Amino acid sequence: MSLLNVDKLNLTIGRTPILKNVSLTLGQGEALGIVGESGSGKSLTALSIMRLLPHGSTVGGRITLAGEDLSALSEAEMCERRGRVMGMVFQEPMSALNPLKTIGDQVAEAVRVHGNVTPREADEVARETLNRVGLPATRFPLSRYPHELSGGQRQRVVIAMAIVLKPRLVIADEPTTALDVTTQARILDLLKRLVAEDGSSLILISHDLAIVAEMADRIAIMKDGAVVESGETVELFRAMQHPYSRMLRAASTYVSRRQRRLQASEGHDAPILDTKGVVQEYRDGPRQLFRRAASFRAVDDVGFTIRRGENVGLVGESGSGKSTLARVVLALDPPKAGTVTLDGADLLASRGPERQALRRHIQAVFQDPYGSFNPRHTVARLVAEPFHLDEGKLSAIERRRRVEDALVAVGMQASDADKYPHEFSGGQRQRLAIARALITQPSLIVLDEAVSALDVSIRAQILDLLADLSDRLNVSYLFISHDLTVVRAITDRVVIMQDGRIVEQGETEEVFANPAHPYTQSLLAATPNLERALAARQAGLEAQ
Amino acid sequence: MRKALGRSLGRSLGSAALAVALLTGLAPHAALAAKTDVTIGMPLEPPNLDPTGGAAAAIDEVVYANVFEGLTRIGPDGSVLPALAASWDISDDGLVYTFSLREGVTYHDGTAFDAEDVKFSLDRARAEDSTNAQKALFAAIASVDVVDPLTVKVTLSSPAGNFLFNMGWGDAVIVASESAADNATNPIGTGPFKFVNWVKGDHVELGRNPDYWGEPAQLEKATFKFISDPTAAFAAMMAEDLDAYPNFPAPETLSQFEADARFAVVIGSTEGETILAINNGRAPFDDIKVRQALAHAVDRQAVIDGAMFGYGTPIGTHFAPHHPAYVDLTGQYSYDPEKAKALLAEAGHGDGLTVSLKLPPPSYARRGGEIIAQQLAAVGVTAEIANLEWAQWIAEPFKGKDYDLTIVSHTEPMDIGIYARDDYYFDYHSDAFKAIMEELNNTTDPARRTELFQDAQRQIADDAVNVFLFELAKAGVWNAKLKGLWANSPVQANDLTGAYWED
């Protein structure tokens, strides 16, 4: 007897059909993974089960939970089920908690609304549950506020709220997407342990096949509001039918198409970029009137080198200082100390026209495909923006020609030049951003989390494009990312940062194969790996 | 203040039932039977309550004849009556006045009134560092001598025909040396009412003086409430928050009161000659033709109708029409736009003039100004209106002579003498007029005085010094049952001595 049965679920919001005949089953104590890219409808499937849909939603089909037809229940009856029979964990721990209430209050509230308990009893339950999620009373009294906790700790509170009444179904919607990779591993372990202890069933929603393979007994792959393929995990991967599933799998285990790898012996050129002793500090806390504000050292004595044509990865978790370092390298913020030498010239000491001339050699692509273009300018104007650096102004015709060339080079159409950014998808915009970076024919492009916001399939395409350009144009990349898989695929050398310092650097393959520093080791261990997960699951099955 | 609040909290809790009744909307005075108090509305709040230390008419309107008295007083008809001086003798040469004072008069603080107080008051008013706004009233005095406690002898340096009248002004009231310094905030006089309290910005309250030397007042309490806004005044009268508003600021609403049996509307005269004042010293107004043109361009009756809703008497010179010596000169410059244009053309301004018209706050000025501006426009004179606060008005046109035209009402009684002043804001200089005034001051014969007054009136009309518009009417609105208020306003006062409620 299955615990949850979703039968031909259809969802329309306004007049837009969102879900089409989604059917799922989940047994007691089982874990179901729902995988899909953005827009696949995986989150709305979960919200349909909880019946927490946006205004203007129309639902068709049947949802049965523990033998009870949820579609027949009134809103009040659903309120009574939520939290007690089914709990949910959301993606964004930073905003999922009410900033004005203590964590104890918020966990205890779930207890209070569902039973005749005294506030004291509710607090006791909350305390126990917080202990269970790894927030002991000594460091995390009930009176803590969310802002006093880190992202991972907050997600533990959200989990505590979901499981406090030991619901039979726990839905986790991208519970670790916003977290660092090492935190992610711990949260996933916690979730796994808790549902096992309570005998609950779990629905884990993720864009990451590796995570799902690690966590779920069964997997459903969704695309455009429909389930394209589902089945028992190992079985599904063994005999993948649907082309979309296959593509997804391929993209998740991306291997670069790069042909030319720089050999160590080729590095006789002078370095294109050389940084030495870079230190950067930020003010921490409000400005003080009479005494110096406390400062926070974001980058601490960092130095590394990029040779011509070499792709270097800069890896670290949030707060490691990698983006701060990128801003220094790009001469956006002057550092406290240190030098940045670009093509043999001191970038930071340069002024005026000299600085402008140097800037032509270094361009950037940023993370957010939506925020990186002024929505009011045409593509032609945006892509041509770095021409500002050229002294001899180009003629309008020449400009136009170079813009079109750049667009074609990144796989867009010349005619796209007259459109506005909002007419393009995220992947297309990232191509435009690359075109903009290429237009001055730089020797170095800084890519700051340039593919992090993209779906895996799009990400693969962009990485292919980058590899291709690197081959063709002899341009170097400083590739900044938290994602080791991606870094491994595209770089020659890698620099690992932690807390503002470089802990390890070396040839990419060498570092990944034999990490020397414990931090690198833990990073690698925490990174989800599809093959490893499948192997482990296979082994587990066989052991049974 | 906090203490007061606490006290009244206790009191009001005690009478919670009454308070509830008030909140639910019963009119508070419906329950009261024989009324012995009166609430009088006034447009302006007095800045202080010392009539000898400030010019504001509002001071006199509260305290004159009620709290303070002078040697003489001005009656409702403008005549000079005995007050603190029971009688007086005038020497044949008109230079020595001997006043016999009343017996048994005390101030509100219990101190006795005697001849020393008279000497103190008059000497203080004419002293070097005096801040008396009407020092000119005392200019003729050479010395003040105490003959005995009930007799004072005042010696003049030259005869002054209107000296007894002057002594009846609010600025000449008799104060006590002990209390004079505090009169601004706590006036101590000899009148039938004494000062009780003053809620600044709202009202002054007077109470009956039981020890009054004369016939005591019939009212026990009088409250003067300050409501400058005409709308608010209208609403307050209509809501019967006020019992009387002796100088009602919105003539357009008088018909409403007339139609309502609860109210009586009494139109009386004032000493307010309302004029379109002209800066005679400034071109082009130094040309008499231009001034005459202005006089012909203005339709007085239209101004009276438009600004005052018909209340007011046209005048042709600077003199009150109800005065026996008045000459009707309104025909001298009749309303004749064509003639005005012709005169302007003769003066070389055929293609028009642009002048400033600065208006103080009262509605006769603001409204009259708008009407006159349009009348002047009809003869080619563009008047640019600037509305001024009183303080600005005094600074700019009045003291600085910085104006072309302005409208103002000269409310002081018998003030034609201002045309003889050299530094006055009209900037009018006429030896002929000064000669008439000189002779007038030295003349005591009533017939001759009348002749001289009439000569003076004609002189300024001939010179078209200003455009003389109308004598301000006093439009009083009061409860139909309230009797004994003054209909006319020979001085700026609300004499409540004789006021009473009729059952």
Place this chain on the structure above:
Amino acid sequence: MSTEPLTDLPRQEHGRWRAHHLSLIIGAAITLGVIAIALLSLVWTPHDPNPTPLPIAERLKPPAGAHWFGTDIYGRDVLSMIMVGARNSILVALVAVGIGVGIGVPLGLFAAARRGWLDDFIMRVNDLVFAFPALLLAIMITALLGPGAINAIIAIGIFNIPVFARVTRGAALSLWTREYVLAARVAGKGSALISIEHILPNVLNILVVQATIQFSLGILAEAALSYVGLGTQPPMSSWGRMLSESQTMFAFAPHVAIFPGLAIVVTVLGLNLLGDGLRDMLDPRLRRERSAQ
């Protein structure tokens, strides 16, 4: 995060436009109507709003026949005066908004671009102006400069400066963190150029909405100043002054006080509806950009 269906498809403008276009249409219609009436008054009014001399005999006629809105205390046609008053109100409020935009927006842009002590200084000065209650400031300024339309404009305009400076700075600060600004800096552009090319066009939406609000507040402020006699001076018609001149006649000639009052209410209502509609139309786009960060 995902209550709205996120797709990787090109984004299009849709949705909220329909729900709020009613207030936009009504607001725009009223506003355009008032502007049209004001413009019309330049060439035509039913009667001379300021005849010479004044037809006193025609005074306080109730609405009927030749005078749709009746006549005032001097016999002038109330409708004609309201039409001319519209011109005056709009002019005063518009120029006051112009002062606010002309000075406030560059200040705000500058403060956001420079940050540091200059930003602090500009914002402190703004706080100082804000610390003066608006109407009090206006009364003080008109008392200082003398009453009149131009001084009313200055008084209202001065208070608009910090409003626009603050709004511009707030929006600009968040735009400065956008990646397209980073991209422009990588392209070597200075803060002045970035402010003009990237910041200003993207704060325009907010400024248009704010300008509409300040415009309506300006009309209310002009009415209030004229009501206390510090605004527009005669013979120019002004709604506020018409109200103050006619309020004693409310009881027996209500039309003189009601029509100018209604004119203010309708105009301000129209502008507020327009501002609301504009905000609802323009804001989703801004909000989406924000959420995409």
Place this chain on the structure above:
Amino acid sequence: MGSFVAQRFVSLSATLLAASIVIFVVMEVLPGDPAAYMLGLNADPAAVAALREQLGLNEPVLQRYLNWVGGFFVGDFGLSYTYRVPVRELIADRLWVSVPLALMALALAIIIAFPVGIIAAAKRNSIVDAVIMGATQLGIAIPNFWFAMLLVLAFSVGLRWFSAGGFPGWDAGILVGMKSLVLPAVALALPQASILARVMRSALLDTLHEDFIRTARAKGLSSGQAIRHHAVRNALIPVMTIIGLQFSFLLAGAIIIENVFFLPGLGRLIFQAIAQRDLIVVKSVVLLLVAAVVIVNFTVDLAYAAIDPRLRRRAP
């Protein structure tokens, strides 16, 4: 917390100091001589000069500024030129009208606005919401002095429920005093209530979009419970900002309303004082109002910290 307060206090004082200089300079250049005004049309020039000396108007500018500001610190605002009483007393008397009036209007605005705003937000995009929003638009568009005129006409002249204005003084009884403030408070509160209701609604709607509301719903709270327990308090932050702004507006913005109802409040005092060139009163009242604004904003800042624990963290 201590340094946060200290820092805010320093900036508060700096604002006040700057304001005092601005006010003083403005008063200096204002045309009109108080002494001449006090003595009237036929005043003797010698008397005017004597009065100027007596009022201390002949001292050097800097000396007068220091006298004034110095006096301010010890609560001595000087002597009113026209009333000849200490300005402090004058202001204290008026505060007993203006502050209760402002508080009453504010309370009224809040009492009306909160439920209305919450209902509109809860029933967003419904007919109820549309009607409420329409009504608030109208409330904002009506000039308060015109609304005051209508109120007087209806309730004083017509129904005679309230007196047409004036203030009998608190000595006449608390309820009598309060009753005389009812109509002015209503006239003042209407536009403020409209603004506040709109702010409340939009702040609530913003909060309702927050993730933690969905979290609360997932715990099993009904949408009403989610609004009450999670949205309202969070929405209070923008609402409080507006209330802070409104209180200062109510204190000063009552100028016109106080004139319509001839209430002896601060607004009318300052208006009268400007007209009479009682500059010492104008200076002090304006500075006091500015201080009120700054202090109210300061209080609002402190209240933020009370509501929002994130701000308390700033305390070392």
